Amino acid sequence: MTDATIMTQLHARDETALAALEQAYGRLCRSIAQNVLGSAEDAEECVNDTWLRIWQSIPPARPSSLSAYAGMITRRLAINRYHAATAARRDARAVVTTPYDELAELIPADGEVGDRLEAEALAGAINAFLATLKTEDRLLFVRRYWYLDPPTALAAQLGVSENTLYVRLHRMRKRLRAYLEKQNLL
Amino acid sequence: MKDRLFDAVGMIDGRYIDEAHDGALAEAAQKRRLRGRVLLAAAVLAAALCIVGFAAAGRLYFAPGVGIVDEESAAFPQVWACYDEGIKLGDAIIDAVVLSEDEEGYTMNIWLYGAKLYPEPRIVTDEMGNETPISDVTVCIDGEEYSAQGSKTSKGVSAYVFKCLPKHFSPTLRDREGNETTVSLISIGESQYSYIRGISFGKDKAITAIPLSGSENVFTAQLTDPLTFTIAQETQKTYASCTWLITHDDGQTSQLELSEMVIDGKLQAGFSGSALPQDSRDRGIRSLTAQMVVVSHNFASYNPLLIDDPRQFCTFNLPEPGEGIDCDFILYGHHGIVCRVTRIDYTEQGLVYTTKLENDSTSPFSEEMYEFQISAGILTIEDGTTQQYGLTFDPSIGTLISQTRDGVSPIAPGTEIGIYLRGLTYAYLPEAPAADLGTISFK
Numbered sequence A: 001m002t003d004a005t006i007m008t009q010l011h012a013r014d015e016t017a018l019a020a021l022e023q024a025y026g027r028l029c030r031s032i033a034q035n036v037l038g039s040a041e042d043a044e045e046c047v048n049d050t051w052l053r054i055w056q057s058i059p060p061a062r063p064s065s066l067s068a069y070a071g072m073i074t075r076r077l078a079i080n081r082y083h084a085a086t087a088a089r090r091d092a093r094a095v096v097t098t099p100y101d102e103l104a105e106l107i108p109a110d111g112e113v114g115d116r117l118e119a120e121a122l123a124g125a126i127n128a129f130l131a132t133l134k135t136e137d138r139l140l141f142v143r144r145y146w147y148l149d150p151p152t153a154l155a156a157q158l159g160v161s162e163n164t165l166y167v168r169l170h171r172m173r174k175r176l177r178a179y180l181e182k183q184n185l186l
Numbered sequence B: 001m002k003d004r005l006f007d008a009v010g011m012i013d014g015r016y017i018d019e020a021h022d023g024a025l026a027e028a029a030q031k032r033r034l035r036g037r038v039l040l041a042a043a044v045l046a047a048a049l050c051i052v053g054f055a056a057a058g059r060l061y062f063a064p065g066v067g068i069v070d071e072e073s074a075a076f077p078q079v080w081a082c083y084d085e086g087i088k089l090g091d092a093i094i095d096a097v098v099l100s101e102d103e104e105g106y107t108m109n110i111w112l113y114g115a116k117l118y119p120e121p122r123i124v125t126d127e128m129g130n131e132t133p134i135s136d137v138t139v140c141i142d143g144e145e146y147s148a149q150g151s152k153t154s155k156g157v158s159a160y161v162f163k164c165l166p167k168h169f170s171p172t173l174r175d176r177e178g179n180e181t182t183v184s185l186i187s188i189g190e191s192q193y194s195y196i197r198g199i200s201f202g203k204d205k206a207i208t209a210i211p212l213s214g215s216e217n218v219f220t221a222q223l224t225d226p227l228t229f230t231i232a233q234e235t236q237k238t239y240a241s242c243t244w245l246i247t248h249d250d251g252q253t254s255q256l257e258l259s260e261m262v263i264d265g266k267l268q269a270g271f272s273g274s275a276l277p278q279d280s281r282d283r284g285i286r287s288l289t290a291q292m293v294v295v296s297h298n299f300a301s302y303n304p305l306l307i308d309d310p311r312q313f314c315t316f317n318l319p320e321p322g323e324g325i326d327c328d329f330i331l332y333g334h335h336g337i338v339c340r341v342t343r344i345d346y347t348e349q350g351l352v353y354t355t356k357l358e359n360d361s362t363s364p365f366s367e368e369m370y371e372f373q374i375s376a377g378i379l380t381i382e383d384g385t386t387q388q389y390g391l392t393f394d395p396s397i398g399t400l401i402s403q404t405r406d407g408v409s410p411i412a413p414g415t416e417i418g419i420y421l422r423g424l425t426y427a428y429l430p431e432a433p434a435a436d437l438g439t440i441s442f443k
Helices: A003-011 A016-037 A040-057 A066-089 A099-104 A112-116 A119-132 A135-145 A151-158 A162-182 B002-010 B014-019 B024-050 B226-232
Strands: B060-063 B067-070 B073-076 B079-082 B092-102 B105-113 B122-125 B131-134 B138-141 B144-147 B150-154 B157-165 B172-174 B180-182 B197-201 B205-213 B218-224 B237-248 B253-262 B285-298 B314-317 B324-334 B337-347 B350-359 B370-380 B388-394 B399-402 B416-428
Touching: A003 A016, A003 A066, A016 A040, A016 A066, A040 A066, A066 B002, A066 B014, A099 A135, A099 A162, A099 B002, A119 A135, A119 A162, A119 B002, A135 A151, A135 A162, A135 B014, A135 B024, A151 A162, A151 B024, A162 B237, A162 B285, B092 B157, B131 B144, B138 B157, B144 B157, B226 B237, B226 B285, B314 B324, B324 B416, B337 B416, B350 B370
Parallel strands: none
Antiparallel strands: B060 B067, B067 B073, B079 B092, B092 B105, B105 B157, B122 B131, B138 B144, B138 B172, B150 B157, B172 B180, B197 B205, B205 B218, B237 B253, B237 B285, B285 B416, B314 B416, B324 B337, B337 B350, B350 B399, B370 B388, B370 B416, B388 B399
16 A cells, blocks of 8 residues: 555544554554564554554645655654653663664763754755765664664675674764754754 | 655655666666676776786776876787667676777677576587587677687686687677677777876875776776785675765866775775766866775674684673773784773763774874774673674764664673674875975876
């Protein structure tokens, strides 16, 4: 089923759209949620919440890419759930750096510039930054920070060690920071 | 703010999301590796395999416009090659076919990726009853079939060498199952980038860029750094990467990234081929600057408890939350580099290891030229358990810190643990304006 058909169903308040969403993007959203939460059960709940959010937001929203829209909502829900869970449990299980933490290192310690930023402006700058990257680097960035793929999987796909992967990601983040600073966004 | 940046990445353009579908990254990496193999096979390996007895004379490169060269003198001025991507011979992918002229006539080197391997050679019996072994891949020229005089397969790449062939630019390759593919060889001797460029800096360090393809402006590179190679012999893996900033004749700049050199304990270095960005092609180069070189030594992915002679392995009892202990563990002390742990604190941030990297009097390092990072690992050794945990370098506080959540360590206070060096990463800063950098020159 195409995005256009699903959108039409959503606007018509046709509940079969939810099944269509599950079929089209369930795997994608489940993967993202699993990468953040590390729990299949939590990921399942997160994905169900995603369908609910989409149902509530469309209409009036008309996203140009339903996959990107669904993924964005899943990421947001998953990270919120992650924060809530770790705050409640003081969770010590994670010995890996999360993509969230990696991006956070770009932010100045004082945080004062953050208030004047809008996510949309940042997203526009990040889009422009991505356009400057070589295809493989761009794919890596998106897979790590949008799809939230774990380093082990990315290193295997690239045929490199995790150490090399971290060096490469670190360099990309430095370039992103330099780019955002040049745009006066950091 | 952190959430906002995370959200911003979540809002990136849908076309980038779609572009990065499942499998896209692996596909891109595979394409790059294949491309790197093609170019390296066609250039460096061609020289290494073709020139028996010549290798001792010095480093051999393929330089468009010059041919295969030994340093600056042309050893093989005439080279024809085919490295079109994706051409197949049966199920195998043809990496490269290179024809070169030498004193004995013409030699052809063929590299296949994924060629089928047979346990026994193919035997052909002629009319007189003589049996002759024939290589699994042969070359057909003007109706004659030629067998390889040597072949070797490593990591999925099979190399075949055919000597004393007639000069021919449309050879047909044939595999053992009778599959045939005809390739077209073209001269690869003409290019405006027909030279080797080198950047030297410091006392004994250099990076030499070797253009591999004039038509596509693709480079490989070789790093000269005795210290890196010396340390690499003691490590499991060593990686290096560098970025060159290129200023063109018209003042525009572009970058050439060379990365993922794997030394693997041997004094050999081979950067994968990297192409200049599309918009930098067909333009002259005014200057070339090595922007940064990062060398990452990986010492230990092994368990120090399980080997007979761990290099340096220190043990202590983990302090209670809010407490700390002074210590002086040397994690690494070779080649003028001394890496110490001087204190361990159990803080709200987690386990903080105060580390110090020093240069002794024999160190070749100049602190102005390098930035260092250390990574280490800890492992529990009570009850014979060997659970390992990583420690990462936190540049904001200049120490190693355990990877914990909300200040809670996965290891209980009082546990006897071991600490060992996992990695040492240093970055050259050759473009930094320091007097010690030496002269940046071009060969």
